[in-house]
Amino acid sequence: METLYMGEEQIVVKIGEKEKTYPAGVSFLSIAQEYQDQYEDDIVLALYNNRLRELKKTVKKDGELSFLTTSDKTGKRAYRRSVTLLMQKAVYNLWGREHIGVYVRYAIGQGYYCELMKDGESCKITETMIGALKKEMYRLVMADLPIEKYSMNTDEAVALFHELGMKDKEKLFRYRRSSRVNIYELDHYKDYFYGFMVPSTGYLRYYDVTAYQDGFVLLFPGKEAKKVSEFVPSDKLFFTLKRSRDWGKLQQIDTIGALNDAIAAGKTQEMILTQEALFEERIGALAEMIVKEEGKKFIMIAGPSSSGKTTFSHRLSIQLAAKGLKPHPFPLDDYYVDRDKMSA
Structure with missing residues (x-):
């Protein structure tokens, strides 16, 4: 010892x-x-x-x-969370006086797709703005500013986010059962995050920002903790996620707080039926596309385990049958071979 x-x-x-x-x-x-x-x-x-x-x-x-460390799964999450706070602070410094805020929308690859918003409308970001954002983030990193955490009463948090104009977070905390909330602060900029942070901005040296669609992607390291992953656009994933968000906006449940409001108002059944109708409409459009592209023999459906592939295949089959085709869905799960029967 x-x-x-x-x-x-x-x-x-x-x-x-x-x-x-x-x-x-x-x-x-x-x-x-x-x-x-x-x-x-x-x-x-x-x-x-x-x-x-x-x-x-x-x-x-x-x-x-x-x-x-940043190579551990939990460490990576803390790092990404901290870089996100860094980016939010940089946006606030640059455009906060113009009442422009930033929303993290989707995870795409090794990054987060973000949009700048003003008065509820998306702001088209330019390469000049991307350059300014990178420069301000770098300045904050070099300043090695402390990231502070403090706890406050939930009612105080509701009042704080009301004052800051963060209506989505204000709604979120109205349904929170816990009596305390952890708030993080970076150079007087406050926000709520679920999870831990690094001690200061000096740790946040590996990131990048690139323009994409109407917003930008905040990029993080991938397998190598000190190397930012290259951004590979995935338009199909992006537009699928965007469509899902558009459905939420259509039903006025585009945030967790708004969803809680709808459930509390007894609209659960209405929400489910509307989502089912929207989904069925999409399946019908897909079936129409398949019918128009004559000569298709196989339709392959891929997805993670228990993601609904079999259910989806049957719903698509019904739509195709309604258009005069004779689909025969079959799951590949039935064709798995036990490991002990597989040849070397």
Whole structure:
């Protein structure tokens, strides 16, 4: 065991196979800085006695400590969350006085598709604006500003987001059962995030911003923690997600808060029936397209396990049958071979 500090209350921290003593109240950040050179990627979170902790938290009792870096799944999420806050702050600095805000819409590849909004309408982003956004984000990173977290009463959070004009978050917290809310702050810019953050903007060196459709994509590292992934547009995925959002706007349930309002108003059945009608309309349009493209023998349906492929195939079959075709759906699940029967 190594004794590092004397003359004050001590705690014993086990890191790997070694035990060290530290003064009670030492931060995880201070300990992480001692061990950073042993890790290829940046340490961003701590695991203390099997409990996840932000690095700014302090150690008050004996325990076992390990670190999570940006190459770990949970560390990556904290990094992405923090870069998103960084981007929001940069947008606020650049265009907040013009009442332009930013909305994170969809996850596409290794990035988030975002849109600038003013008075409920999307603002077309230009390459000049992209350049300004990158420059401001870089400035904030170089300033190494602290990312602070504090807890407030839920009613106080509702009042805060009302004052900030964040109506979607205001609605969201009206249905929150927990009495406390964690708010993150970056240089006086406040927002709510579900999950942990890195200690400061100086950690956020790997990201990129590229224009896409009417907005932009905030890009993150992928498998390599210190290399931003190249953006590969996926238009089909984008427009599928956009159509889903358009359906939500059509039904006035385009946010979780609005969805909660609709459920509380007893509109659950109406929402389900409307979504079913919209979905059936899309299947009918797909069937029409298949009929027009003569000569099609096979229609392949791909998707994750339990995503509804079989159900969808039967609904499509009904639409095709209604147009005079004779479809025969069959699931490939029936053609799996047990591992012990597979040849080497």
